[in-house]
Amino acid sequence: MTPSSDYKTEPDAFITIRPPETQLHPEPTPDTGAPPSFESSQFAVIYRRQRKTNSLKITRTPSRFIHLPHAFEFAGWGEVRRVVLSEEDVAVGQSSLESLKRRRVLGQFTASALAGNDVLGSVFYAFPAVVEQGGVFSPISLTIATFILFLWRPIMEELASALPINGAPYTYLLNASSKPLALMAATLLLLDFVSTSVVSAATASAQLGSEVDLPFPSWIIAAMILFLFVVVSLSGLRESARIALTVFSIHAITMCILIIIAANRWREMGNSQLRANWNEGLLKGGTSPRAIIRQIYNGFCLGMLGLTGFECVPSYVSRIKEGQYPNVLRNLHIPAMVLNGLLMLLVLALVPLDVILSEASVLSALGFRAAGPWLRILITVDAVIVLCGTVLTGIFSAGELLAQLAEDRVVPSLFLKTLPFTRAPYMSILTFAGLCALLFASAGGQLQVVSLMFSLVWLTVMSLFPLSLLLLKYNRHRLKREPRASLFVIVLALLIVCVGIAGNIAINPRTFGYFSAYFIGITFFFFLTQHKSSLLKCLYWTIDQYLSLQNWRWTNHWGASLVNAIARTRRQPVCILTKGDEINQLVRMVMYVRKNEETSNLKVVHFYDQEKGIPSELEANIKILDEAFPEISIDLVLVEGTFEPKAVAAVAHNLEIPTSLMFMTCPSSDFPHQIAEFGTRIISL
Missing domain, CATH: 1.20.1740.10 (Amino acid/polyamine transporter I)
Known part of the structure; x- marks a missing residue:
């Protein structure tokens, strides 16, 4: 979605940067049997805007905060990165699995x-x-x-x-x-x-x-x-x-x-x-x-x-x-x-x-x-x-x-x-x-x-x-x-x-x-x-409604403190473990996180091997979701390896996210591992 030419913001708010002129639907690439590259696909507008690190997620919806800064409403762009698990990560993952087995x-x-x-x-x-x-x-x-x-x-x-x-x-x-x-x-x-x-x-x-x-x-x-x-x-x-x-x-x-x-x-x-x-x-x-x-x-x-x-x-x-x-x-x-x-x-x-x-x-x-x-x-x-x-x-x-x-x-x-x-x-x-x-x-x-x-x-x-x-x-x-x-x-x-x-x-x-x-x-x-940031936002909104409160020095001090407190409560990242690139499934999982967890940093982790490769639309769909949820920064983390309990524990150690804040879809009846071995939460069918 492109912004209107006369779109303006308050001086203390974020300034949106208009993306370069481009076709929304570029000419199709020659049929070589391979899917089109991400840059040449219909998501080029999103891709080019997100590459500009100083630009922001564009939204025509006005903020509920009229007078006070509302920078915390925008989490910034996510990123795509590949993670190579270190020997320490693998050792921690193996130790975690063995410790779980010793508890029985x-x-x-x-x-x-x-x-x-x-x-x-x-x-x-x-x-x-x-x-x-x-x-x-x-x-x-x-x-x-x-x-x-x-x-x-x-x-x-x-x-x-x-x-x-x-x-x-x-x-x-x-x-x-x-x-x-x-x-x-x-x-x-x-x-x-x-x-x-x-x-x-x-x-x-x-x-x-x-x-x-x-x-x-x-x-x-x-x-x-x-x-x-x-x-x-x-x-x-x-x-x-x-x-x-x-x-x-x-x-x-x-x-x-x-x-x-x-x-x-x-x-x-x-x-x-x-x-x-x-x-x-x-x-x-x-x-x-x-x-x-x-x-x-x-x-x-x-x-x-x-x-x-x-x-x-x-x-x-x-x-x-x-x-x-x-x-x-x-x-x-x-x-x-x-x-x-x-x-x-x-x-x-x-x-x-x-x-x-x-x-x-x-x-x-x-x-x-x-x-x-x-x-x-x-x-x-x-x-x-x-x-x-x-x-x-x-x-x-x-x-x-x-x-x-x-x-x-x-x-x-x-x-x-x-x-x-x-x-x-x-x-x-x-x-x-x-x-x-x-x-x-x-x-x-x-x-x-x-x-x-x-x-x-x-x-x-x-x-x-x-x-x-x-x-x-x-x-x-x-x-x-x-x-x-x-x-x-x-x-x-x-x-x-x-x-x-x-x-x-x-x-x-x-x-x-x-x-x-x-x-x-x-x-x-x-x-x-459970709703600390929402309650802090309500208090911040109350201050925003009264100009007399905003002129008090102590109110400005507390206003800045409230913004910092809101940012702190949403700083802890959570993780989604995904097997495929179906956008309907990804949307359900992101919506679950949005409704049930207070976070502005979501990491989508996908395990892959060199033979099968990465699902063709995974990166594109993650970019769309990153665009769709301004209050959450969605990162795509690609990990080469097999999806198994010790690998998940190793990723948790690498990303510094506890397994209790890592979510996955419901495995099938022929899944070779027990859910308890992962320590993760099932959030979708």
Whole structure:
């Protein structure tokens, strides 16, 4: 597009330079069998203008800034260059690939233990809430809730097979959908980790309070537990799979002892207590079919709380050995099925219903009825150890999530900084501690309120897995994966989780208020950090609207500072890996970058070999795109070599771009490499 002859700009704006007179459609070159050269093609006008380094991208659209300079709106021309990877680049790429392979160190039992303490430890805070709503029908509710996971296991297996990347379901939605939807998933995950730590700390304090007469409220113990493990995290202590396996084994043995002794006591006592509880429960809850179904349904909605921790397994899937992920899900699911329903049945068979409803520790009461004080103390000690481990797991999981968000430039890079000696990510830990304190304080230190909100958060997180797979099947269906969940299973899982969410809201609508407030608040924070340059532009535009502000010296100083800040936020380059030269595909990828990333520097990387050469229209199409997007400088980087993980890592080192900011199209089912080996993001079909 050529400018009009009378086109003028403000003195402080860029000046466009009219290109030399030339034919828009030059005479065709003789037919030699080869494509026309770039200079002699119909793109000659663009080519000649872009060769002039002092000229600018020409646009007839006026700027929104009338009085103030708007140089930051024009990124300048991109360039075409060939990159030869050095020996250092190749060595870094090879080292990166080997490091990724060495991370797969977790077998099925150690991997099960990392999330197993959460899954099997959830009985301590789930049982009181379930009994309150489900009454004598609680074993039925818990059994139904645990059987529901048979729908999630094939869904989670297919997702992990297609995208064996840590950080799920945030990374699932980031690769299968848009970044805003992925950020909502990140918000839910962060709320899930915060709720896990708060509920675990509050439950541990309640367990201690049931055994020891405390001179102060139990919420102070919960706050002390949270503070203690924040200090432990800042000291640099990292979660060990072996320690987790030890704690998990102790907890499993303790639960087996409790089940065996309680079952033997039930045999000695008979069914008298069970019948008494049954009659009392029917008297309180009602005997009509509608009342019974209502109790089972409410118990089911809260019974899902007894499965918390199951969603944590995909967050470290890249560390699990090849082929062991389905075994890990099985190892967590089957014990949860046995433990939840059977333990609740034993509670109703040995403990009076009024004691169950009044006791802070239901399982401790079961231990006391089954064998006396020694078993009650053992259950209490086991509960405190397991729940404190869950608090630590929540802190570490949140730290990893915030680090991933910092690498994706969602939150400031400050979250990647660590303490000098302990190497602990202090900003992530302190932010997490602040969220825990805010959540616990807003709930008035009441465990019941936080537990109900936790159930709602967990159900919402679990809904992200079928949603992610549905989007993956539609948007990234070419990805290689095995096994494949049917569409019926995905839709059924979504319907069931919606029913569970509706039930939790109906039981206590106030919990939805807590959930909404925190969800909106965290999402809004992510929105602000994700759109920093847009917000700075809005502030700059506000100053531009008032001439009185522009005459103030401090305003001019701040105006220059705003321009520099806008330039800094858009300075980090991002990279697109392209296989061909189809302009429609290139446009989609550039539009994705424009909508989801704040950058003024886009590099399009193409790997080629001497035999096949470079696609004939690639350079021409890149020049057109560089012309079409004035706010982005688009460079074409040509790399001789094979498109493979170590080569991509080598290019990332050469260009100084992290692989998390390198994007590619969806590979086909016969692609020889795994997506996790690249560390890149899939942004198109």
